[in-house]
Amino acid sequence: MLVKIVTLFLVFMVVMGAVQRWINPKRKIGKRDQTRLGRPRKCPECGRFLIGTGTCTCKN
Ligand SMILES: [Zn+2]
Secondary structure (H helix, E strand, C coil), X not given: CHXXXXXXXXXXXXHHHHHHHHHCXXXXXXXXXXXXXXXXXXXXXXXXXECCCCCCHHHC
């Protein structure tokens, strides 16, 4: 019984993933986007991490 529930849950997850890919294929996060988001940018002047707009406070 428990195995059947787990199997149904897995099938449900796969179906939901397929439906979401089908609804917005452009919004899916690919491997390239993950690496782009995961790579932190640093200020070339002071070396601090740039968050948000990308302008560092050391230049003000
Ligand atoms: Zn800086």
